[in-house]
Amino acid sequence: MTRTPVNVTVTGAAGQIGYALLFRIASGQLLGADVPVRLRLLEIPQGLKAAEGTAMELDDCAFPLLRGIDITDDPDTGFDGANVALLVGARPRTKGMERGDLLEANGGIFKPQGKAINDHAADDIKVLVVGNPANTNALIAQAAAPDVPGERFTAMTRLDHNRALSQLAARTGVPVSEIRRLTIWGNHSATQYPDVFHAEIAGKNAAEVVDDRTWLADTFIPTVAKRGAAIIEARGASSAASAANAAIDHVHTWVNGTAEGDWTSMGIPSDGSYGVAEGLISSFPVTCKDGVYKIVQGLDINEFSRTRIDASVKELEEEREAVRALGLI
Numbered sequence: 001m002t003r004t005p006v007n008v009t010v011t012g013a014a015g016q017i018g019y020a021l022l023f024r025i026a027s028g029q030l031l032g033a034d035v036p037v038r039l040r041l042l043e044i045p046q047g048l049k050a051a052e053g054t055a056m057e058l059d060d061c062a063f064p065l066l067r068g069i070d071i072t073d074d075p076d077t078g079f080d081g082a083n084v085a086l087l088v089g090a091r092p093r094t095k096g097m098e099r100g101d102l103l104e105a106n107g108g109i110f111k112p113q114g115k116a117i118n119d120h121a122a123d124d125i126k127v128l129v130v131g132n133p134a135n136t137n138a139l140i141a142q143a144a145a146p147d148v149p150g151e152r153f154t155a156m157t158r159l160d161h162n163r164a165l166s167q168l169a170a171r172t173g174v175p176v177s178e179i180r181r182l183t184i185w186g187n188h189s190a191t192q193y194p195d196v197f198h199a200e201i202a203g204k205n206a207a208e209v210v211d212d213r214t215w216l217a218d219t220f221i222p223t224v225a226k227r228g229a230a231i232i233e234a235r236g237a238s239s240a241a242s243a244a245n246a247a248i249d250h251v252h253t254w255v256n257g258t259a260e261g262d263w264t265s266m267g268i269p270s271d272g273s274y275g276v277a278e279g280l281i282s283s284f285p286v287t288c289k290d291g292v293y294k295i296v297q298g299l300d301i302n303e304f305s306r307t308r309i310d311a312s313v314k315e316l317e318e319e320r321e322a323v324r325a326l327g328l329i
Ligand code: NAD
Pocket: 011, 012, 013, 014, 015, 016, 017, 018, 042, 043, 044, 046, 047, 088, 089, 090, 091, 092, 109, 129, 130, 131, 132, 133, 134, 156, 157, 159, 160, 188, 238, 239, 240, 243
């Protein structure tokens, strides 16, 4: 039986994350080794030529699952019939730019893209926002798409989740595959909170295995939360292959499910769980099944965690206020 190809739209396709992402999507790693895909590359006019070059290389890979590539600078065309949208292209902060300027510039990108998704995407559209500030950009796009169920708009904290897994594995000397139930809470920013209190290392409670709150507070949490800045410092450019890898993980898990007994972290619209103000796009522990995610309920939040979750949620509330004041939501 020939399956209908899934339409995957990637914005910022000519950027560095786009270059690390597209080949993996086309090879079947995003959705599955038996799922054909059609790629839509959305760029700004200055990026179109480079996107064409990337499309030539995609052709040259002769990927059996790749059923076509369209390149456009028109959001309405780019999201037409999209089943999955990866919103990677964003306005980076440049010298002299204030936080409000950055939010406003990104509003100019994510508002029209949200509207184009609303008007042209397929009914089963799933959206992942990667471009920073990812959580608030997702909020802007969601607000511009009132006909799309709000829970289809998500923001990427899987890179933070993967970073936390690696740091914990290195500290405890166990393979990443032995660690489960780790959580990133809050914003994809330096206020995020990587929580090991419910995590398990080879079946034992991770906080008890580590048994060192000073290491958690002074080394683990800041290392994970500031890893993006450390990569920029070391590479002279922000993370690209690891960000693309996390985007693949995020969508693959959302579509194909979490492993039995495990969960992952996704930035999703809050339903008020764990005291996170309703509507904020904040990272939670989630399980996924049949293309639907659910917040893991009933976790005890200790004082150490509560303070840190609240601080990150407060930052998200401030970002929401700022974009509200700008008329973006
Ligand atoms: P990049 O500058 O290499 O590429 C961005 C691309 O987006 C460019 O080709 C640009 O032309 C394009 N673009 C800009 N505006 C666009 C628009 N309106 N429509 C379509 N395309 C547009 O940047 P990058 O390294 O690929 O990073 C992209 C974004 O991802 C940045 O905002 C970065 O901060 C963010 N990021 C997020 C995470 C995360 O974990 N959430 C991790 C790493 C990077």
